[in-house]
Amino acid sequence: MSRIKPKPNVEVCGDCGASDATWASVNKGILLCTQCCSVHRSLGRHISQVKSLIKTTWNTNQLNMVTTLNNNGANNIWEHALLENGSKLLKKKPGPRDPLSVKHEYIKAKHQQCLYAFRENYEDGLLSVENELGKQLHASVRTPNLETSFRLLALGADSNYFHDEKGSTPLHVAVKSDQKLQVELLLVYGADPNCPDNQGRTPLDYAKQFNNKELTSRLIESQYEVTDTLSHYLSMRKPDHSTGVRFLIPSSGFKSNTASLVKLQKLPNHVFEELVMDVYDEVDRRQTEAIWLSCADTTDLNAVPFLPVDNTLSSTRNQGRQKLARFSTPELKTLVYDILVDTQRRQNSEKSSIIQLKESSEVDDSDDPLYDSVAEDEDYAVPVCKDEEPASNKDSIISIESINKTNQVLEQLTKQLRNSDNTITDLRSEVAKLRQCVKALQNENxxxxxxxxxKAPAFINGDSGFDSLEYLGENNITDASKSNGKISIDEVDLRQKKLHQRPTSMYETREGINKVSNWHVLKAQLKQNENVRNTSPGLYASPYDRETVLQCTEQITRSIQQLCNSIQEPEKEECVTNAEKVKVAIGKLAATLSKESEGEKIKLMMEVVNRLQPECLNLQLARLKNDNKAVDVHFSNIRDIALSLARFTKEFVTKYSSNQ
Structure with a gap:
C-alpha cells in the first residue's frame, strides 16, 4: 500500500505560519494572524481586504470561497518565486516569533510590490495579453476549479472582460453555470452585475430567469453593498431587498445638515461617487478598528489612525481621504445620513428620467410619425428676422437657414478631410520611394x-605573389604573408603601420620613410633572410618552429569553426569577418613554413582561401535579395572551401606533431 502524504496545515497564517489565524484577506485568499493582519490594514483596503473570522458576519458563499482558496494553496501564487528557487529563498519568509518589523518588510514586498508572485512571460503586447487572460477566465468560471480563476485574476485578468465571440462577461457564464463560489470571486475583484451581454441581458436577469433565488439575492446585495454598509453604520440594520426596499434611512435620531446637503446636490455624479467610496472606506476602517480593539491580542499593536495612501489616486484625494479621520462619530454619521438622502434622490431622478424617455419614445399609430414632426424654435439659436411674417413661415425659414449652415459646415469639413487624405497619400508614396532608394543603395553597396x-591582386615588376614587395605594401597583413619565405609577423606589422601612418601635418614626412631609401634594397634584404631561413627544411625545423606551426594550425581550425557557425546567419556580416580571420591565420602559417618543402601546399591553400571572402559576400547579397537558390549555392561553396582548408591543416598537424 502506498503511504498517504499528510496534508499541510492550512489553518495557519499565510505570511508567517502562526497557528492562531483569526483573520482573513478576502482578495488574497489567505488566512492571517493578528500581527500580520495589522500590517495588511496599514497597506490599505485597495491592497488587502481584511475581515475577522470570529467577530464579523460573513456571507456563506464568500466564506466558503476564501476557505477553498486557502485550502487549495492560493498562497503559493503570492510566494511562487520563493518556492520555485528552492529552500534558500524560503529563509526570507518570517516565522511566528520574528519581530513585527521583519514581518512588515516581507508582507509589503509580497502583497504590495508582488515581488514573489507568479508571473508569466508573454512575447505579445499588453492588449493581446489581456485578451488571452480574459478568454481563459471566461472559460474557467464555468467549472468549479476556483484556483485557476484566482490565478488568472492575480495575473491581471479583467473580471468584466467582454468576450466578443461569446458576447458575454465571465459573470454571465458563472451565473448560467450556477457556480456560486466563482460568482463570489468575480464580485470580490469588481465584476459588475449590471453589465449587459450582446442580447442586452445582465447576469441578474439570467439569475431571475433560472429562478435561482440565492444568486438573485446575492447579486442584488452586491449592487447595494455601499449603501447597505452605510445604513448598517447608522442604524445597525440593512434594508430587506426581498421586499423591494433598496434604501434604509433612519427616520429619527439624525438630522440633515442643510449646508452640506446643498453642496452634495451640486456635485456631479462622478465626483459624488468618489466621495461616497471614500466615506465607505472610512466607515469600513472604523468598523474594523472597533473589532480590532475588542481583541485581547491587539493591545500592543499599532492602530491605523486614518486611511492609508492609495498610489492610484491623486494626492489631493488622498489628503481628503485622510481628513475624514478628523470627523467625530456624530459628524461622520451626519455626513453618511446626507449621502444616503442624496443617493436616494439621485436614483429616483434617474428612474423618472428613464421613464420619461420611454414614454416620449412611444409612438401612437393614429398620430403622425415622429420623423414628420417639426423641431421647436428653442432647438435652434437662429433669431427671427421679421416680426410681420406669418408664424407658420417662421419655423420653416429658421429650419431652412439652420440646414443651410449645417450643410456649409459639413462641406468645409469634407474638403478638409479630403485634403488631409491626399496629403497622407502623398507622404506614404514618398516614404515608399525612399525605402526603395535605401534598399537599392544597400544592394549596390x-x-x-x-x-x-x-578582384585579383596585381603584381608589379614581374614578381610572383609570394615575393612581390608591392603586393606586400598595397594589401593587408594576410596578403603580405603570402610570400613563401619565412617573414616574421612583427616585421609585416611594422611595415603596415609605417605604410598607413599619416603625417601629423602637411609639412612633415611619414615616420620611417627616410630610413629605407629604396624598395629594391628592402627586397634584397628580405630575400637574403629567406635564403638563410630556407637552409633548414620544415621537417627538421627547430622545436620553436614546430610549436609555431601547431599554434597557427590551431588558429586556422578555430577560425574555420567560427566561420561554419556564422554562415547560418550571414546577414549579421560575421561570416565575412570570420573569413578574413581564416585568411590571416593561413597567412601566418605561410610565413612560418619553409618555402622549398611546403611551398606547393601553401600556394594551394592561398588559392582556395582567396575564394572564401567573395563567397561570403555573395551569400549576404543573396540573403538580402531572398534568392534561396543562390543562398544554397554559396552556402555549399563555403562549406566545400572550409572542408578543403581543414584537410590541408590536418596534414600539417599530423606531419609536425609526429616529428616532435
Missing part, C-alpha cells in the same frame, strides 16, 4: 563589396 573582394 554589397555588389561593390563583392566586386572588390573578387
Amino acid at each position: 554589397f555588389e561593390l563589396k563583392s566586386r572588390l573582394s573578387q
